[in-house]
Amino acid sequence: MSVTLKDVAEAARVSVSTASRALGGGGLASERTQQRLLRIAGELGYRPNTIARGLKTGQSRLVGLLIHNLANASFQVMAEVVQARLKALGYQMLLCIAGDDPQQESDMLGTLADHRVDGLIVVPTGRNGARLAQLEAGDIPVVCVVRRDDEAELETVLADDPQGAYAGTRYLIGLGHRRIGLIVGRQDTTSGRERLSGYIRALREADIAVDEALIHAGRYEPETGAVACRKLLDLATPPTALFVANHESALGVLRVTAERRLSIPDDLSLLCYEDTPWFEWHRPAISVVDNGARDLANLAVDRLLHRIEARNGHNAGNGHNAEGAREYRVGARLVKRDSCRSLAPQASEA
Incomplete structure (x- = not known):
């Protein structure tokens, strides 16, 4: 059976409310009590209920990344960059792989909404624009990357x-x-x-x-x-x-x-x-x-974090994309190696 907050409180001989404050970083428990509760929670294997905490605070500290596959090298890089950036700021990334299938994408969007993610970065199939717009309207900021969804006005980061x-x-x-x-x-x-x-x-x-x-x-x-x-x-x-x-x-x-x-x-x-x-x-x-997969991912994270902060009242605007559905471009570049040859010695680039 999973360890509950009540189990931790009983092991530490404190009230459930004290344990909650200490483990939640609320600042009302003394540092000594907080360190003791953290140690006991670790020993017992306690993991906080992220969904329940999100219901209470309005912030789950979860961000969804929805991509098509991990065979594509660009998606691998994006997943690594997004996870590293978010982790450094105290967020957890939920990685979903839709296989470029609209139904799987729709199902996963529902799952991410159920987990009350604070935001979503998605490579859209282009078939669930209404669903993405609904999430956006429901206070879950959405940033599309690699592709535009023509059915919805959403902030988008594209390569050139x-x-x-x-x-x-x-x-x-x-x-x-x-x-x-x-x-x-x-x-x-x-x-x-x-x-x-x-x-x-x-x-x-x-x-x-x-x-x-x-x-x-x-x-x-x-x-x-x-x-x-x-x-x-x-x-x-x-x-x-x-x-x-x-x-x-x-x-x-x-x-x-x-x-x-x-x-x-x-x-x-x-x-x-x-x-x-x-x-x-x-x-x-x-x-x-x-x-420029790394640049695409970094810019998508920048834009999403800006939108999350705006929704939470740290910047002007709100989570409904008050600035409008902006589109950003990251430059693509040619990398010449050894797999292309000239058909004629005198040939030069057009």
Whole structure:
């Protein structure tokens, strides 16, 4: 059976109210009493009821982070950064993984609301905007990251995906490539649409016709990359370069290129989106467009904490986003390594 506050009070021979004040940091118990209660609570294995405390104080010190998966290197970095930042300020992070599934996302939003989280950082599927707006209206500040939810006016932190995809495609064009395959995310998501738009813009500026056969959009999962890569390689005139515009698809692409014993970059130049340390350790080291996951996470935490403090009356405004649904952008950058080669010695960046 779990240890209760009453058990701790009885072991310390104090009243329940004294134990509550001491363990809750209310400042009404003496330092000596507080230290003794903390020691006894630790020995007994007592854990405070966070939900009950939240009901009493109006602050649970819990923040939800809702992402799609942990296969994506960007989400791994974001989870690490958000947890470290929050822990340093006395918050606990509740990590939820929705698998890019709207129903799972909806269920998890309900669970986080039941736990009375003080705030929420979410990578939205785009299908639960009304639910997110309801949480926002119910005094739970919400910050979207990586994607915008077009159904709701919510504060949002995005990477500069149009410019990142544009810069990556320009780089490949500058190396002499004209048939550049693109594997990109779902077009009903911000990142999927914007990365495709950057690719198309770069091709048009270089007077290269947009070939729909070279573009494959799909779910954010390795199998999308594997299926698309096979189709592209099986074309009568396959691409000389492949731009894989999300990390999950990159995992599938690397599997297929290994299965087919392709030499990167001699047989196929490869540029990926979203960096990870093992891309640098890979041989050849893989060139990427880095979407700045660490900066995205830090800015999302900054904005959420600002909103939580505003709701609690420490700043002007309130938890209903009095400043309006602002959108912030973090720059994406091209990182050149060894997985892309020039088709012609005289080729230069367009």
